[in-house]
Amino acid sequence: MNGNTINDKCIFCKIISGEVPSKILYSDEISVAFLDAFPASKGHCLIVPRKHYPTLLDIPETELKALIAIVQKIGSAAMKAAKADGFNVLQNNFPAAGQAIPHLHFHIVPRFKDDGKKLHLGSLKGEEEELKKLESEIKRHL
Numbered sequence: 001m002n003g004n005t006i007n008d009k010c011i012f013c014k015i016i017s018g019e020v021p022s023k024i025l026y027s028d029e030i031s032v033a034f035l036d037a038f039p040a041s042k043g044h045c046l047i048v049p050r051k052h053y054p055t056l057l058d059i060p061e062t063e064l065k066a067l068i069a070i071v072q073k074i075g076s077a078a079m080k081a082a083k084a085d086g087f088n089v090l091q092n093n094f095p096a097a098g099q100a101i102p103h104l105h106f107h108i109v110p111r112f113k114d115d116g117k118k119l120h121l122g123s124l125k126g127e128e129e130e131l132k133k134l135e136s137e138i139k140r141h142l
């Protein structure tokens, strides 16, 4: 399933087709944006490609560029609408990274000064040797 059409078991494909009702915010030939039914904060939105690409690794670059422009547009609108002080853009790939729905999606999570939410990034201390090895390995795969 690499984004050729829709997946009839996918909740996001059902939202895109209108089979499952949603609060659609924006729609064009590449992308659809809607409110998250289980918001992490006021104004939490999702932006998805119309086609069923499971992860970020599956979408063609031209469609990704169009999609990320909509992430920017929706991020700005959601922040203003929620009267938020900032927002996070989150995007998970594969279950190990917390991806619950296997249809590529970007989260816009509006944030508020002192809202107390914590992202647990940066909790590991990188060892110099390990970092050097990773630097080299990642470059090798580019």
Ligand SMILES: [Zn+2]
Residues within 6 Å of the ligand: 006, 007, 010, 011, 012, 013, 014, 051, 052, 053, 102, 103
């Ligand atoms: Zn889908």
